[in-house]
Amino acid sequence: MSKIINILKEKKSIPLDQFINIVLYDKKFGYYMKNNPFGKEGDFITSPLISNLFGEMLAVWCVSFWEYIGKPNKILLVELGPGDGTLCKNLLNTSKKFKDFYNSLEVNLLEISNKLKTIQKKKINNKKVKWIKKIQEINYGPVIFLGNEFFDALPIKQIYKKKKLFFEKYVALSNDNKKIRFLSKKADNNLIKRIQNLNLISNSNLIEYPLEAIKFLSSIAKKINKFDGGLLTFDYGYTVHKSQNTLQSVKKHRYTNILSMPHHSDISSHINFKLFHKVLKKSNLNVKKIINQNEFLKKIGILERANVLSKKMTFKEKANMYYRLKRLLDPKEMGSLFKVMFAQKKNKNFSLGF
Ligand SMILES: C[S@@+](CC[C@H](N)C(=O)[O-])C[C@H]1O[C@@H](n2cnc3c(N)ncnc32)[C@H](O)[C@@H]1O
Structure with missing residues (x-):
């Protein structure tokens, strides 16, 4: 019997965010805790797995940022939700080409899933890399936080407005206990206050409240304010509120x-980047204008790099590389639905890619 069914039998109903948390991240039965969902054999594919050029270009971006902040002797790179470890592996491989940067580099991986941690350890196998469970464990910097599809995998709440009343989306069992269904319950006043404080209400009837992501953003901002550094994140999302x-599910x-x-x-759900921008600004960070993945990758030179690489490739290899690049860059694929956000300390203005 599925864990979630047992919980719903016992509790009758739970808020949407708790449901997402249990089905994805329950220690034993959570989707991410027992599966490797990435790649052709899995359920979905992400940018680092589509093309190694993604990780390679991000490594170059990190080197430039490190130079911008004065080439500190130690630079900590924290990858948020490293999946199967491909991005980290590619980042380290490319970083080796920049000797001084590589010597200064230490890496922390923030990963909730022990199953994925084992996969990451096997793939990466590098003494520079340590695993952490919480942002709070980070005690030195400067620190670059890097996340690809991390925030869109975090639980959200949904709140509806009907004739000036607010209802929260819950999950419950059908009367015969066989199916799972949605249910609305009157939202509690604290929750309404919180979404009001974030200006999430405006005219919309449906409000998505990414409470977990906001907690992460606040603790990341604290570390950046304390130790210097930045947060560079890539996610499905929008800048104009809809x-x-x-919410979407993929198998x-x-x-x-x-x-x-x-x-x-x-x-997963799409990120409200306007809200993220606001939360980070409130935390005193300088946040660049949010841009499409297409624009960012082109500005940091992915096409020029592909051109250089293509000179030593066979026709088949070249076709494969450009096919993969198209998936990252084409507005009909990941080029425009994916957005890039960069936040840094208030007195800094690193702008490569933006
Ligand atoms: C959609 S996957 C993205 C994987 C990878 N970044 C990529 O692009 O291929 C989300 C990742 O975040 C991790 N994750 C989700 N919630 C987390 C949390 N609260 N703390 C740490 N890791 C988490 C998942 O286990 C998974 O590794």
Whole structure:
């Protein structure tokens, strides 16, 4: 019997964010805790796995940032949610080409899943890399936080406004206990106050409240303020607010119903980048204008790099590289739905890629 069904039998109903947390991250039964969901054989694919050029270009970006802040003797790179470890592996490989940077570099990986941690350890195998469980463990810097599809994998709440009343989305069992269904409950006043404080209400009838992500942003901002550094993040998302349900579930590279395969399919949501921008600004950071992945990767020279590499490639290799690049850059694929956000200490203005 599935863990979530047992919990719902016992508790009758739970808020959407708790549901997402249990189905994805329950220690034993969570989707991310027992699966390797990435790649052709898995359920979905991410930019670092599509093309090694993604990690290679991010390494060059990190080297430039390190130079900008004065080439400190130690620079800590924290990858948020490193998945199967591909991005970290590629970052380290390219960094080796920049000897002084590589000598200064230490890496922390923030990963909740022991299953993925084992996969990462096998793939990366480098003494520079340590695993952490919480942002609070970080006690030196400067620190570069890097995340690809980390924030969109965190639980969110959904709140509806109906005739001036607020309702929170809950999850419960159907009357015959066989199916999982959504349910609305009157939202509590504290929750309404919190979304009001974030100006999330405006005219929209559906409000998505990424409470976990906001907690992460605040603790990351504290570390950047204390030790210097920045946060560079890539996620599915939007900058112009849409009053729409952005929750999605994926299984074997196809969209599926969020409630139909709990613990066995991925769940994610789109990031409200305007809100992220606001939260980080409130935390006293300098946040660059949010841009599309396409624009960022082109500005940091991914096409020029591909051109150099292509000179030593066979026709087949070249076709493969450009096919993969197209997936990262084409606005119809990941080029425009994916956004890039960079926040740094208030007195700094590093702008490569923006
Ligand atoms: C969608 S995957 C992205 C993986 C990888 N960055 C990539 O692009 O291939 C989300 C990652 O975040 C991790 N994760 C989710 N919530 C987390 C949390 N609260 N703390 C640490 N890691 C978390 C997941 O286990 C997974 O590694």
